[in-house]
Amino acid sequence: MKEQRFTGHRTVNRPDGSTSDAWFPYRCGYCGRDTAGAVVASWHPADSFHVFWLACTACGNPSVADPEHMVRPGSKVGPSLEGLPADIAAAYDEARTCLGASANNACELVCRKILMHVAVEKGANEGEPFGAYITHLEQLGYVTPPMKPWVEEIRRIGNAATHKLEKPDKTRAESALMFTAELLRLVYEMEHMTRLYAPQSKPSSTP
Numbered sequence: 328m329k330e331q332r333f334t335g336h337r338t339v340n341r342p343d344g345s346t347s348d349a350w351f352p353y354r355c356g357y358c359g360r361d362t363a364g365a366v367v368a369s370w371h372p373a374d375s376f377h378v379f380w381l382a383c384t385a386c387g388n389p390s391v392a393d394p395e396h397m398v399r400p401g402s403k404v405g406p407s408l409e410g411l412p413a414d415i416a417a418a419y420d421e422a423r424t425c426l427g428a429s430a431n432n433a434c435e436l437v438c439r440k441i442l443m444h445v446a447v448e449k450g451a452n453e454g455e456p457f458g459a460y461i462t463h464l465e466q467l468g469y470v471t472p473p474m475k476p477w478v479e480e481i482r483r484i485g486n487a488a489t490h491k492l493e494k495p496d497k498t499r500a501e502s503a504l505m506f507t508a509e510l511l512r513l514v515y516e517m518e519h520m521t522r523l524y525a526p527q528s529k530p531s532s533t534p
Contacts (some may be wrong), residue, residue, distance in 0.1 A: 333371045338372045351379050353391060356400035356427065358386040401427035407505045408511055410519020415444045419511060422504055431500035438503040439485020442478070445469075445514055457482045469514050477506045 342349035345366065351364045364381035367389075367468070379392040392398045403423040407514045411419060418441050425434040431504055446460035447453050449467055465468040470478050485501040 330425050331376050333370075336374060338370055340369045340371060341364050344367070346496070351381055353381065353398045354402040355383040355385060355388065356390060356398065356402045357388040358383060359402055360385045364390065397429075399410065399428070401429065403427045404501070406512075408508065408516050410515045412448055412510060412515070415441060415448065416512065419446055419507070422507065426497075426500055426504055429497070431497050434500040435484050435487070435503045436506040437506075438481055441507050441511070442481050442485070446508065452505070457486070462512075470510075474510075476511070478510060481506045481510070 330480040340348075344350075346386050348369070349366050351366050352361070353364055354361050355364070360383070362383050362385045366379050367382050368380045369377055378394060381390045381392060381398070383390065390400065391414050400422075403420070404426040405423045408416075418437055421432050422437040422441065425431075425437060442457065442502055443453070443460055446455075446463050449464065449518070451460055451467065455463075459477070461470060463480065464478070465475065481503055484499055487499075513518065
């Protein structure tokens, strides 16, 4: 992308909402909704170079779209999950935010850390090798034989991000996040949903 320098306010446009260039569709990084964002201002020093300052019409928060239409802050990637312990929920939210910002290696590293969080929360000792965490979750029944290959994949991807100087790979990071979300869903969310919606057993009235 060719570098452009700011040459004064005459290159900044402030649309009034009456034309099509006053609106910019995107997914808001704050509220997560798809919105026809209001273009508060746009900078166009050349025909092929535009920067847009946006306001979400759903929540009102500001974003910026660059000439390649990359919107910042990016929207979170991956499913929302319920019933997670607070520290694991924070780590999962961080992984989603990293991937939404195209910080692919960071996403992979956090997913690797989440695997450790889950094992320790379920009684493993902190500081164990990662293979021991998977074994611990297997022994408790949280990782079944069909699950083991993709749980191992979380570990493998995280190790690659930690120990190898590789180019960030969006597809690999997406797979790490999706595998991690599935693990968290099975370990925590399904139990949470059961407590919310499954019929509670009632005491018997039989003497």
